[in-house]
Amino acid sequence: MLKVTRQTDPVLAGLLDEELSRQEHNIEMIASESTAPLAVMELTGSVFTNKTLEGYPGNRFQAGSEVADKVERLAVERAMDLFHAEHANIQTYSGSTANYSVYASILKPGDKVLSMRxxxxxHLTHGSPANWVSRFYHFDFYAMDPETELIDYDKLEEKAKEFQPKLIVAGASSYSRLIDYKRIGEIAQEVGAYFMVDMAHVAGLVAAEVIPSPIPYADFVxxxxxxxxxSARSGMVFCKEKYAKMLDKGTFPGAIGSIQLHTMAAKCWSFRYAKTEEFRATMQQVVKNAQCLAEELTKYGFRIVSGGTDNHLLVADLRSKHINGRDFQNALDSVGITVNKNMIPFDPEKPSVTSGVRIGTTAVTQRHLKEPEMKRIAAIMNRVAEAPSDEANLAACRKDAQELIAAFPLYPAGSFDD
Ligand SMILES: Cc1ncc(COP(=O)(O)O)c(C=O)c1O
Known part of the structure; x- marks a missing residue:
């Protein structure tokens, strides 16, 4: 796969080899990561990369679009069928630009948006002061109930009535429970706001029908x-038919330029693949693995935010283990387990330190790890947390982690042979 790069830029080829080896030998548990299937790799590296096109099928700004039009139409058709959506726009480049597309479609500068803290x-694109959206729109935020660590829907309703937003946003980067889309949709209707769900984290689980879909309840997803x-590093947006024109215009020319046909082709493949039994079984196991890991960590004395998980991720509160998120992340990294530090609700620590870590099970489940392996991983995590500065302990944990993952190849043998 790297034949030409190896000949023309051995330094860069070496870095690719290094990264492949890192991924192969690490237990990857960053909740936003997954492993792209080989078809997605092929398609993102295909001749579709070469084509510049703006506009929509049948109405392009450049010539030579006959094949591209077929690809986009097929992908949109498959996306709508998979998610049971009235309309799909798959031109957006990522989850962030998917959100920008929706904002560009319905908001004017100064409009009010209510989203999760x-x-x-x-997510950053839901109104972080560090993100440009907060300079254009007026954001306010709803929060968790401190007791249950679940969205406080009553307070959300109160705030929506008081704030009168034009848009309510649901969806999150580190929320491990199901979101009551119906309830938030009703609140949005009551206050005359649009309702958008950002399902970036859970789209695979939704596609596989392992968790409920926001599509019936939201104006935009x-x-x-x-x-x-x-699938590919890209994005997608769905909406009700009545907003289709607004969304298409808000996406192009509102938020993006030319389409990325190579990732569009990869998404097209994935919209089909997501209907297979193989994908569904993987997604079911992703949730089982996250639940097993949460239970095991609880047995070792970790506190799991909200008491568990309904999806692919969990947030562990580390205070009972007397270690912070930053140090635990680094100690786990040193033994070959990759997670990220994460704020817990009402965290007393700074964002650069945190009291928690976020752990996801998608990538390891794609490698066919199941409950017995989750138990072994929880045990290693506990040993790391008990003595994070003890080099002998870390070396033993590293050995166990490497032995565990070595039995589960990242890709079939020979996939990347030149
Ligand atoms: C809820 C949510 N929305 C959007 C994004 C952004 O997605 P992308 O990285 O594809 O731009 C993320 C990324 O972590 C996310 O968690």
């Missing part, structure tokens, strides 16, 4: 296509 699971959807 960023330190409790919301945005998503990235990596994370649990396990």
């Amino acid at each position: 960023l330190d409790q699971g919301g 945005s998503s990235s296509t990596t994370k649990t959807f396990c």
Whole structure:
């Protein structure tokens, strides 16, 4: 696969080899990561990369679009069928630009948006002061109930009535429970707001019908296509038919330029693959693995935010183990388990330190790890947390982690032979 790069740029080829080896030998548990199937690799590296096109099938700004039009039409058709959506726009480049497409479609500068607190699971594009959206729109936030660590829907309703937003956003980066889309949709209707769900993290679980879909309840549903959807680094947006024209215009020319036909082709493949039994079984196991890991960690004395998980991720509160998120992330990294530090709801620590870590099970489940392996991983995590500065302990944990993952190849043998 790297034949030409190896000849023309051995330094870069070496870095590719290094990264492949890192991925192969690590237990990858960043909740937003997944492993792209080989077909997705092929398609993202295909001749579709060469084609520049703006506009939509049948109405392009450049010539030579006859094949591209077929690809986009097929992908849109498959996306709508898979997610039971009235309309799909698959031109957006990522989960972030999917959100920008929706904002560009319905908001004017100064409009009010109500979204989930960023330190409790919301995403940068949902109104972070560090993101440009907060300079154009007026954001306010809803929060968790401190007791249950679930969305406080009553307070959300109160806030929506008081704030009168034009848009309510649901969906999160580190929320491990099901979201009551119906309830938030009703609140949005009551206050005359649009309702958008950002399902970036859970799109694969939704596609496989392992968790409920937001599509029936939301005006707009945005998503990235990596994370649990396990496809190309790209995005997609769905909406009700009545908003189709607004969304298409808001996406192009509103938010993006030319289409990325190579990732569009990869998404097209994934929209078909997501209907297979293989994908469904993988997604079911992703949730089982996350639940097993949460139970095991609880047995070792970790506190799991909200008491468990309904999806592909869990957030562990580390305070009972007397280690912070940053140090635990680094100690786990040193033994070959990759997670990220994460705020817990109402975290007393700074975002650069945190009291928790977020752990996801998508990538390891794609490698066919199941409950027995989750138990072994929980045991290793506990040993790391008990003595994170003890070199002998870390070396033993590293050995166990490497032995465990070595039995589960990242890709079939020979996939990347030149
Ligand atoms: C809820 C949510 N929305 C959007 C995004 C952005 O997606 P992307 O990285 O594809 O731009 C993320 C990424 O982590 C996310 O968690």
